[in-house]
Amino acid sequence: MLSKASLNFLPRSLNPFQTALLTLWVLTMISLPIVDWVYGWQFMMAAVNAGVLAQAGVVMAILWKSWGPAKTLRITALVAVLSWAAETLGSQTGFPFGTYDYTEALQPQLFHVPLLIPLAWMMMLPPAWGVARVLSRHLAPGWQTPAFITFSALAMTAWDLFLDPQMVTWGLWEWQNPGGYFGIPWSNYLGWILVSALITAVVRPRQLPVAPLMLIYTITWLLQTTGLGFFWGMSGPALVGGIAMGLFSVLGWHAYLKGE
Numbered sequence: 001m002l003s004k005a006s007l008n009f010l011p012r013s014l015n016p017f018q019t020a021l022l023t024l025w026v027l028t029m030i031s032l033p034i035v036d037w038v039y040g041w042q043f044m045m046a047a048v049n050a051g052v053l054a055q056a057g058v059v060m061a062i063l064w065k066s067w068g069p070a071k072t073l074r075i076t077a078l079v080a081v082l083s084w085a086a087e088t089l090g091s092q093t094g095f096p097f098g099t100y101d102y103t104e105a106l107q108p109q110l111f112h113v114p115l116l117i118p119l120a121w122m123m124m125l126p127p128a129w130g131v132a133r134v135l136s137r138h139l140a141p142g143w144q145t146p147a148f149i150t151f152s153a154l155a156m157t158a159w160d161l162f163l164d165p166q167m168v169t170w171g172l173w174e175w176q177n178p179g180g181y182f183g184i185p186w187s188n189y190l191g192w193i194l195v196s197a198l199i200t201a202v203v204r205p206r207q208l209p210v211a212p213l214m215l216i217y218t219i220t221w222l223l224q225t226t227g228l229g230f231f232w233g234m235s236g237p238a239l240v241g242g243i244a245m246g247l248f249s250v251l252g253w254h255a256y257l258k259g260e
Contacts, residue, residue, distance in 0.1 A: 002099035011211045013211040015083055018061045022216075026056035033231040041191050045105060050118050056123040059216060063126060066209040075203055082202065083121035086195045097191035099176040106172055124220065125196065128155035129205050130213025131252040134259065145204075153197035155217070155248045160192050162224040165234060169178055214252050221245035 014022065028051045036044040063072045069238035088111050090097040133149035136144050165182040167173055180186040221242070229238030 003113045008036075013209065013215070014062075015065065017022055018058060018065070018212070019246055021054065021058040021061055022219075025051065025058050026191075026223070027238075028054050029227070032227070046142055049106075049116060052119050055216070055220075056119045059123050059126050059213070062209055062216070066207055066210070075205065079122050079125060079199055080118035082199045083195070084110070084113060084115075084118045086191075086198075087117050090191065095191075095240060096194050098185040098187040100173050100188075101176070102173045105170070121199070124159050124217075125152070125156055125199065126208075127203070127213045127217035127220065128152050128159070128196070129200065130210040131155045131210055131217055131248050132200075133208050133210050134214070134252050134255040135248075138255070138259070145203060149197050149200045151248075152200040153193045155191055155245075156196040157192040158241065158248055159220065159224070160189065161244050162228055164188060165237040166224075166232065167230060169234065181210035181240075182234075210256060212251070214256065217245070217252070219251045220250050 012202060028047060032044060032047050032051070035047045050225070065073070067075070082208060086096070089095060091101060091113060092111075094100075101111065102112055102114060106116055108115055129148075129152050132148045134149035134157055135151045140148050161181070164184045168175065168178075168183060175183065175185060175188075177185055181189070224245070225238050225242035227238075228234040
């Protein structure tokens with residue numbers, strides 16, 4: 001039976017500043033199709049940038065409350081550097097994702113990698129950590145770390161089942177050898193698992209505020225499923241990504257509430 005504390009986790013997990021940032025992020029994401037219809041592509045790209053910045057801001061504010069400024073900034077920098085390095089290596093050599101190129105749509109760029117990309121890793125990898133923590137915390141001690149790294153990588157990659165088809169359709173990057181999953185090579189997803197696991201293993205995050213991080217993960221799942229399925233005409237990725245991220249969301253909340 002769920003405790004009263006379990007059902008009231010949101011009020012005690014988010015302070016007013018975090019709630020304001022979360023609201024701003026959700027409203028920005030909901031506005032994307034409206035901005036596209038009313039103002040056109042250029043303004044919609046600006047709204048996409050704003051959405052990434054808002055979500056990264058929410059995640060950092062959540063971590064800031066638990067970790068303090070020094071640790072939050074240090075881990076943010078570490079995730080940004082490692083993810084940017086992986087994206088630079090990937091776009092220039094084809095390893096580990098496959099051969100792809102960023103277009104000029106996202107600016108500014110450094111070595112032809114948009115500076116927004118590391119923020120996108122930061123906005124979603126900690127929420128994946130939150131899900132992975134609750135899924136792995138009741139395992140035997142010797143299994144907790146490898147399970148946490150594995151669950152983190154898989155939960156993060158589940159998001160890309162939405163992201164890559166959407167961004168390719170929008171012309172933000174291009175694959176030289178499209179195919180596999182809705183025009184995305186399967187090597188991309190192996191690369192996502194590898195890079196997500198590597199960053200998680202390097203960072204080894206502890207003292208995670210799992211409830212608010214899982215909230216971000218769940219809202220992202222709902223926004224992406226609804227957006228791709230009903231507004232962007234991408235029912236295939238919406239279905240597959242919805243099942244994958246939904247599985248992690250449901251299992252994560254079940255494990256969290258069961259442990260309260």
